[in-house]
Amino acid sequence: MAPPLAGGFSPHPSVLYISSPCSTLSTSQPTPAKQTASCTSSSCTSALDHTHPEAFSMDRCRTQCYEYPTCPDVVKVPREEVAYVACTYRETCNDQPDFLATVDLNPRSSSYGQVIHRLPMPNLKDELHCLGWSAACSCFDSSTAKRKLILPSLISSRIYVVDVGSQCRVPKIIKMIEPVDVFWKCNKGHLATTHSLPNRDVLIANMGDAAGNGKGGFIVLDGDTFELKGNWENECEAPPTGYDFWYQPRHNVLISSAGSVPRRAGRGFDPDDLKKGVYGRRLNVWNLSCRTLTQCFDLGEDSMPFSVKFLHNPNAAEGYVACALSGVIYRFYKCERENWAVEEVIRIPAKDVSGWIMPKMPAFISDLIISTDDKFLYVSNWLHGDIRQYELSKNCKPRLVGQVFVGGSILRGGPVTVCRDEELKCQPEPLVVKCKRIYGGPAKLQLSLDGKRLYVTNSFYSTWDKQFYPNLIREGSAMLQIDVDTEKGGLTVNKNFLVDFGKEPNGPCLAHDIRFPSGDSTSENVA
Template sequence: MHRPTQTETLWPTQAHVSTHRCAQVQAHRNTHTGTYSHTHTHTHAHTGNAQAYKTIQDHAQAYTDPQITSAQAPTKEMRAQAHHISAYAHVRAHAHTQTHTHSNSNTSLPGHWRASWPAALGLSLFHPGLQPRPSSCSTPPPVGCINSFPLPLPSTASLDTSTASVSAHSWQAGQDQSLPTGSMATKCGKCGPGYPTPLEAMKGPREEIVYLPCIYRNTGTEAPDYLATVDIDPKSPQYCQVIHRLPMPNLKDELHHSGWNACSSCFGDSTKSRNKLVLPCLMSSRIYVVDVGSDPRAPKLHKVIEAEDIHAKCGLGYVHTSHCLASGEVMVSTLGDPKGNGKGGFVLLDGETFEVKGTWEQPGGAAPLGYDFWYQPRHNVMISTEWAAPNVFRDGFNPAHVEAGLYGSHIHVWDWQRHEIVQTLPLQDGLIPLEVRFLHNPDAAHGFVGCALSSTIQHFYKNQGGTWSVEKVIQVPPKKVKGWLLPEMPSLITDILLSLDDRFLYFSNWLHGDLRQYDISDPHRPRLTGQLFLGGSIVKGGPVQVLEDQELESQPEPLVVKGKRVPGGPQMIQLSLDGKRLYITTSLYSAWDKQFYPDLIREGSVMLQIDVDTIKGGLKLNPNFLVDFGKEPLGPALAHEPRYPGGDCSSDIWL
């Protein structure tokens, strides 16, 4: 399939892209809406599994502990307070008129890898819809609620710089901006979920509980995956304990990521409430909807969206990332078609009934591969990334598939209004681009992508002419090793996050074992400000000997927390609203866990907490925090992405 180059578009750019300019407020927003109808005739036979159902029934009691779940009354759902709202400033990034062009040669291996692949090719195991934003979601805003325009900019002195770093590219202060009269109110008497701005979110309450999907697929335990609720309030007698477990009604789903029915994109709509957690299943293609509003400390299953429904209405499968939209819908990315071939499309769900409505993209318009996505409506753009076809990665990582070009190496730029790809950007040293994050400032035209296998961070940005470019800004060098599958070990960047003030970028190196913090005040030149080793494949005393290291003088010590030697390396990360605490889990994907870290299967994953220096930069392990999923009632489990009840920096998008 032909991939458009960075300079190709599907229509004249100037005629169709948003006319929003970085240095100005767009005084008039397009209110055009469009409807796309999709009809698919695919059917898929549904067969019950009586034995699996009996197994689930047999285990159900082990997940329920009335003494624990009723020990404390449910906490109130986090809601935004009616504060006076400080304004956004507008992007003051450098204008980039040149358009970078790259060849497609990067779909093959980097030069320093090529020599080592042939000897390993026989090995498969490693040892060690939205239309342009209405004023407030789908209903008129209540009196006094914020709409999509920023407030007039206050003076520099009025900004709270104790919790936010204001930089030229993001939240610059000191210059007034005029707006249409009456376009914005400064207070919200009755608002929807989340917070009016990212900086207001930083003032939200401290996290008290966290939800984590826990996986049993590929562990040898014949039990369903479940949603764990963990108490992370230091003042609670149940601190660092799993206080509730909600089992799913099927086996081998591979719960993975989660999202919300509503978030800060619907802040202006008082009819919306963040009360349902959406759980896409990576392998079964089901989507579970969980009620967390009735009792946040004891969630309950609300609805099951079966794979057959998604297959028939969308022609898609292998669901991954879920984001709520201001339209009231929920959008879920996919990695494949029902047969496991690559297909990067998007499923639309009704945000109230959770019925499958069809696809977000136009018919036949899916990307060749899919994974994550993030949208920025003020720039009429969405960015999506690529992992691989499910048939490629399902049972594990095979180096031959990399040599064959079966893993992703591009990002896709979508027209947010037209639901179509307008650019496909090849990445320099960008094999397996996974998590994508725009800056939280909705006026910003910058973002980052973490590329796992190439171990790079890519920065994408909008050019003056309206097209998008991408550049490599961080490269974690591989380490020459002995006792591993290959002579060189990549760091394997598997998750990235941006702080809500757009000051810091965090990412995890799952194989090397370190967590990093970068100052991104200049997004073209990130600066390393913190690094912490939390296990990994190169620790002392392990099977891997490091022969040559461009960064370290010696191999790091194994991580021991509260007497437990931590298996695996840092993987999923979540940041507190105020930016002062990071929560880390160690499981990537069950089949890859089994290959890279067999100890994870035997011992289960853990959740750790890192203290963050938000003034000078820096990371420090909290030695008193450990959630050990190796001690779960049915056996060691693999905990994945943390999610707070009130939203966080990877679930909420501001418009």
């Protein structure tokens, strides 16, 4: 059996089964089994596409991975020319509003790699964090207009709706939902990941309630008017914590992660919070059409399941979840028609260190994305400082084929000394791009549709940025481009590309999520 990691992180998942919509969860052994929950409502019709019989016949338990064709139109999509980046001034001692940056990504442009427009928010200290589209594309068809960008706020719980279709380089705010409406109508707050649903409504995951206590679940916006409709799930089924989610309509399933308790994690990372329920441990499986919680996986105390992604192929009933604190990535997959299972496929070992907040430093996997052809998986290790590229092989065991360091806490010459490292022979060197020293660690990733350019920002969450990377607060964020070898695997920093958010007119700011109006590897959902 594998040993637990620092802080008592357990690597062995158990399964929680739901016997009724409001039942108490009970823990069982990791062996998958059929759950007893079922949908009996006549109005609860399946979202499964019955023209795809393979969706019903997949018995995936301990069998070879699902084989599927890649989308032939991905490579035909034009190269990304602009990016929208969420930027915040919170915790920078600069009382300026957050803003949505428009970045020029056209290498033939005179403003390549520069912020060409800034859309300031009308309020202070929102902490723009995740961005999401109001509509999804089918098979990455760029003719499908994504005209509205949804900007939920992690701290204020305010929601902005931004029009990027009228003038893609000069977006504008067209609607704002105030926190009081979210608090009173939904008893939710601390908003995170956003996706559009098959019925065009917009679903936003939340991390807590209005007081900052842990409370998972989702709120719903009308896909046409963007009015707040209410909660998505039944009140009694809201998980203890929440953050990210993804869904597959043809399998009528939505899977969500855990995150952390906002009120406690919002004060910074405190080792004393370990083993106290501050950091989540559950992976939740939902019936998409019924909006009911059907199955849960306990991935270990303080594992903090964070980033969730399905494969892009609409028939594939599998995906991956990255646990931030345990450094483990699990593959989840469908065994039978109503049963899902998980298995550990990647483990990034903690490092024995001195000069840090704990004697062992976890990788802290802050993001996970999958290429549109489902060939590669990418992860960002915010504390260790590296980005990893794994090949998704047919035997379900991802193979490490690329790695590059773009910052982190274990750099040579820094305050942290690595005493024992299972992977590296020496501490990596600091990264300098276009004469700028890169502080912080890789936080948020975005991949071009052709899979050849990986973009990364280095702000995870302003409070934690200030705690672990104080130089990042002073110098500001950076957005880097990583060149990807899509044939043999491999990652290389493009030394000719740098978006320096330390040179903003209102002072250095922190940059997080990235979106492309032409489509990207995280906002697309093929129905």
